[in-house]
Amino acid sequence: MVNYESVIGLEVHMQINTKSKIFCECSTQFGLEPNSNTCVICTSQPGTIPILNKKAAEAVIKTGLALSFNINKESIFARKQYFYPDSPKNYQITQSDPPLCSKGKLSIVIKGEEKVINITRIHLEEDAGKLVHEIGSRKLDYSLLDLNRAGVGLMELVTEPELNSPEEAFEFLSELKNIVEYLETSECNMEEGKMRCDVNVSIRPVGQKEYGIRVEIKNINSLSGVRDAIAYEIERQKKVLTSGGKLIQETRLWEAEEKMTKSMRSKERALDYRYFPEPDLVPFELTDSFIEGLCKEIPELPRTRKARFIKDYGLTEYTASYLTSTKIVADYYEEALNYLKDKKASSKLLANWISTELNAKFNVSKISISESPVSCQNLAKLVSLILDGTISGKIAKIVFDEMFEKSSDPEKIIKERGLVQISDKLIIVKMCEEAILESTKAVREFKSGKEKAIGAIVGLVMKKSKGQANPQLVNEILMKILKT
Ligand code: ADP
Ligand code: MG
Ligand code: ZN
Numbered sequence: 001m002v003n004y005e006s007v008i009g010l011e012v013h014m015q016i017n018t019k020s021k022i023f024c025e026c027s028t029q030f031g032l033e034p035n036s037n038t039c040v041i042c043t044s045q046p047g048t049i050p051i052l053n054k055k056a057a058e059a060v061i062k063t064g065l066a067l068s069f070n071i072n073k074e075s076i077f078a079r080k081q082y083f084y085p086d087s088p089k090n091y092q093i094t095q096s097d098p099p100l101c102s103k104g105k106l107s108i109v110i111k112g113e114e115k116v117i118n119i120t121r122i123h124l125e126e127d128a129g130k131l132v133h134e135i136g137s138r139k140l141d142y143s144l145l146d147l148n149r150a151g152v153g154l155m156e157l158v159t160e161p162e163l164n165s166p167e168e169a170f171e172f173l174s175e176l177k178n179i180v181e182y183l184e185t186s187e188c189n190m191e192e193g194k195m196r197c198d199v200n201v202s203i204r205p206v207g208q209k210e211y212g213i214r215v216e217i218k219n220i221n222s223l224s225g226v227r228d229a230i231a232y233e234i235e236r237q238k239k240v241l242t243s244g245g246k247l248i249q250e251t252r253l254w255e256a257e258e259k260m261t262k263s264m265r266s267k268e269r270a271l272d273y274r275y276f277p278e279p280d281l282v283p284f285e286l287t288d289s290f291i292e293g294l295c296k297e298i299p300e301l302p303r304t305r306k307a308r309f310i311k312d313y314g315l316t317e318y319t320a321s322y323l324t325s326t327k328i329v330a331d332y333y334e335e336a337l338n339y340l341k342d343k344k345a346s347s348k349l350l351a352n353w354i355s356t357e358l359n360a361k362f363n364v365s366k367i368s369i370s371e372s373p374v375s376c377q378n379l380a381k382l383v384s385l386i387l388d389g390t391i392s393g394k395i396a397k398i399v400f401d402e403m404f405e406k407s408s409d410p411e412k413i414i415k416e417r418g419l420v421q422i423s424d425k426l427i428i429v430k431m432c433e434e435a436i437l438e439s440t441k442a443v444r445e446f447k448s449g450k451e452k453a454i455g456a457i458v459g460l461v462m463k464k465s466k467g468q469a470n471p472q473l474v475n476e477i478l479m480k481i482l483k484t
Contacts, residue, residue: 006165006202008230011159011200012173012195012196014154014195015127015154016056016155017184018056019055022053022056023151026039028152034132035147041151059183063183070104072100074286077095079094085145086131094124095123099121099122100122101121105119106176108172110167117172119159119160124155125153127150127151128149130148132146161200170223184327193221196220198216201215201237203238215251215252215261217253217261228254229261250263299327302324305324313337313347313348314344314347322355333376339376339381350380358372378409378410381410391420394462395467399414419468429481435457435460438460442454446482
């Protein structure tokens with residue numbers, strides 16, 4: 001039996017997060033009436049001249065800088081010639097050599113070990129339109145053309161063939177998505193097609209230097225889809241080779257429902273796109289100060305921020321990962337923390353409330369943190385009310401439910417519903433004495449040395465007080481009574 005290793009390279013398209021398209025003033029808004037978002041330039045009328053949206057180039061450069069790329073201060077646009085009905089010009093404006101960014105890298109962590117993946121390039125290009133073959137569930141026997149997406153700016157990132165498993169590809173894309181979301185250069189929303197990934201997969205006997213024959217898989221629209229498609233493809237290729245068959249260089253499609261790849265077209269003869277310099281656009285000339293300016297706009301990136309959260313706020317790896325998984329959650333946390341007087345004393349409790357209670361609410365109600373009915377200021381208030389003993393953790397959950405439901409202020413809820421924690425010793429002593437009389441069994445156990453038995457009595461006091469007794473005081477008082 002031959003032992004095979006897999007070799008994977010990715011081509012990732014990300015829609016650049018600009019308000020208007022790359023060469024005209026049309027909006028990039030998603031989901032508008034078909035063809036309402038078009039003009040003479042993006043519908044490719046003869047005689048029109050494209051003008052570059054500077055913001056689109058800036059986004060690509062920023063992304064490149066964040067991934068340690070060399071920025072090519074002189075790069076040009078090229079025409080890539082091909083006919084396809086979703087692109088009326090019959091060519092795409094893209095970049096060939098040199099691209100805006102060359103030779104970058106991104107490190108991923110696999111089973112606790114860091115692995116650096118080299119990235120060949122990032123270039124700037126325009127998107128094509130979309131062919132529509134069904135309306136709702138009705139399949140058409142003709143094609144409709146929607147040019148709303150034509151001319152939307154894309155950045156295409158191409159990796160070296162240095163990924164060696166479905167998990168590594170998954171990690172790479174998750175990490176990339178995370179960073180780009182922090183940079184806000186693309187929304188990377190895969191469901192809306194704002195991040196698309198083509199996957200190249202080959203296998204070779206372990207120890208062999210030359211690469212095997214590669215297959216390119218298109219049409220994958222989720223991160224788990226990428227992982228599943230690669231895993232399927234590796235197995236398929238192994239089967240072909242071990243049964244004495246031959247692989248061909250081809251493009252395959254991922255069928256998400258059937259969970260398999262299917263051949264789309266052979267790629268044995270490479271297409272000649274006849275690239276030539278785009279005559280309607282001038283070459284780029286970037287100055288050092290322009291690039292330095294963009295460098296300064298790069299925010300703290302997720303991995304650095306996570307390390308800082310662990311170090312400065314005493315969070316666990318797990319909680320810090322959750323909080324930095326998107327910039328908006330991390331910002332929410334730090335903004336809430338700013339409302340708290342004693343950051344050191346409250347950082348962990350606040351982090352736990354966000355990663356457990358608030359997160360659970362978002363999952364159930366299917367809303368995202370940007371729409372959170374609980375403002376960071378109100379959550380901070382809740383945490384400080386727990387810390388100063390006004391309410392117990394248990395009561396806080398009741399208050400929190402109402403905060404989430406009605407977007408209200410925790411202090412107001414506590415006042416209205418009389419939920420203030422009982423810390424009056426005389427009241428608690430009375431409740432404790434009652435509870436002791438009603439818990440003969442637990443008291444007997446306690447006296448015979450089983451100190452844990454006190455838990456049942458504490459529970460009874462909490463029940464009597466409707467959860468409002470200060471649990472720490474209850475514990476102390478019970479101990480005192482029982483030990484004398
Ligand atoms: P194309 O334009 O035909 O897709 P590229 O040269 O742009 O070709 O390469 C595309 C991707 O294929 C790159 O991500 C590269 O890392 C990857 N790749 C190249 N050779 C192999 C191989 N033998 N196995 C897996 N991936 C490969
Ligand atoms: Mg390709
Ligand atoms: Zn337009």
